[in-house]
Amino acid sequence: EVQLVESGGGLVQPGGSLKLSCAASGFTFSGSAMHWVRRASGKGLEWVGRIRTKPNNYATVYAASVTGRFTISRDDSKNMAYLQIDSLKAEDSAIYYCTRPGLHNAFDVWGQGTTVTVSS
Amino acid sequence: QSVLTQPPSASGAPGQGVTISCSGSSSNIGSNYVYWYQQLPGMAPKLLIYRNNQRPSGIPDRFSGSKSGTSASLAINGLRPEDEADYYCAAWDDSLSGSVVFGGGTKLTVL
Numbered sequence: 001e002v003q004l005v006e007s008g009g010g011l012v013q014p015g016g017s018l019k020l021s022c023a024a025s026g027f028t029f030s031g032s033a034m035h036w037v038r039r040a041s042g043k044g045l046e047w048v049g050r051i052r053t054k055p056n057n058y059a060t061v062y063a064a065s066v067t068g069r070f071t072i073s074r075d076d077s078k079n080m081a082y083l084q085i086d087s088l089k090a091e092d093s094a095i096y097y098c099t100r101p102g103l104h105n106a107f108d109v110w111g112q113g114t115t116v117t118v119s120s
Numbered sequence: 121q122s123v124l125t126q127p128p129s130a131s132g133a134p135g136q137g138v139t140i141s142c143s144g145s146s147s148n149i150g151s152n153y154v155y156w157y158q159q160l161p162g163m164a165p166k167l168l169i170y171r172n173n174q175r176p177s178g179i180p181d182r183f184s185g186s187k188s189g190t191s192a193s194l195a196i197n198g199l200r201p202e203d204e205a206d207y208y209c210a211a212w213d214d215s216l217s218g219s220v221v222f223g224g225g226t227k228l229t230v231l
Contacts, residue, residue, distance in 0.1 A: 035220065037165075044122060044225035045157070045165065045208050050218055061218040097164060105212065106155050106170035107220075113164055 002026035002109050004098050009114030016088050020114055022081040022098030027109075030054065030076040033101055036083050038094040039113075048096070051081065066092075088118045123148065124209050124223035131229040137197040140226045142209030144190050148221050152212040154192040156185055159206045159225075168207070169194065196228070204230045 008020040022034065033056075036048040049062035051072040060072050071084040081098055095113040102108035125143040132138040144150065156169035167176050169185035172192065182197045192209055209223040 033218075037220075037222075039159075044206070045159075045210075045222045046122075047210075047220040047222060050220075052218070059218070061216060063219065064216075099165075104170045104174070105153070106167050106176075107157070107165070107210075108167050108170075108176065110164040110166070 004100070004109055004111035006096060006098055006111040006114040009096065009116045011117045011119065012088050013120050014088060014090060014118055016118075017084070017086045018088065018116060020083040020085070020096055020098075020116070022083075022111060024079045024081065024100075027100075029079040034072070034074060034081040035099050035101065035107065036070075036072060036081075036096060037099055037107070038092075038096045040091070040094040043094075046094075048083070085116070088116075090118050092116060093118045122224035123213065123221035124211065126207075126209060126223035126226045128224065129227050129229065131231055132196075132199045133231045134199050134201060136199050137195060138199060138228065140194045140196075140207055140209075140228070142192045142194070142223050144192075144211060144221070146190060147215040148190075148211040148213040149187065149192055150190040151214055154185065154187050155210045156183075156194045157208045157210065159208065161205070165208065199230050201230050204228055 005023045035050040052059045074081045097113045099107040099110045153171045157165040158168045159165045172187040173185045206225045213221045
């Protein structure tokens with residue numbers, strides 16, 4: 001079964017940092033780009049960024065709203081993707097999902113999400 | 121403010137049909153496929169439509185998608201109470217290579 005499982009969310013003070021993890025199984029992880037998408041309470045889905053595969057130099061790209069504060073990485077030996085979030089702001093509070101571009105480049109598999117709350 | 125524009129809400133009675141629109145630009149919908157996702161309360165998003173009008177296995181044919189120019193739409197026929205959810209359109213965007221843009225989402229209420 002193809003599966004993605006996020007973890008690492010929690011309550012963090014403004015200005016703090018957090019590293020989210022995404023564990024993949026059931027597919028060839030090393031051959032797939034990985035994306036992160038978030039949904040803040042009362043708002044819609046927002047694409048955060050993506051990391052490509054080793055043949056594509058693990059290239060990353062980020063939404064303008066998070067560039068410079070968010071870093072996506074991966075460990076193909078562990079089938080894991082990560083989202084490092086620094087200088088957290090209240091507006092970063094959201095459920096964070098990892099997903100992959102599967103057949104026909106659609107996000108066909110999603111994790112259950114991990115919740116990040118930024119508050120003092 | 122989302123890059124793709126959707127109406128915030130839509131509604132219909134059981135058995136009726138509803139259409140949700142999605143408007144973008146030449147860098148996203150105008151030059152790339154459109155995808156639709158359904159998000160039930162408390163759940164992760166689920167792929168509903170890919171490549172403008174294709175349904176993944178298991179998605180009933182009550183759901184259909186279309187695209188014209190820089191706009192797209194999702195039609196849901198024969199509404200059921202379980203269709204009550206948030207619906208999002210999405211597209212890859214050429215203005216930032218490798219990026220994806222979403223609509224703001226449409227909350228569908230089945231009356």
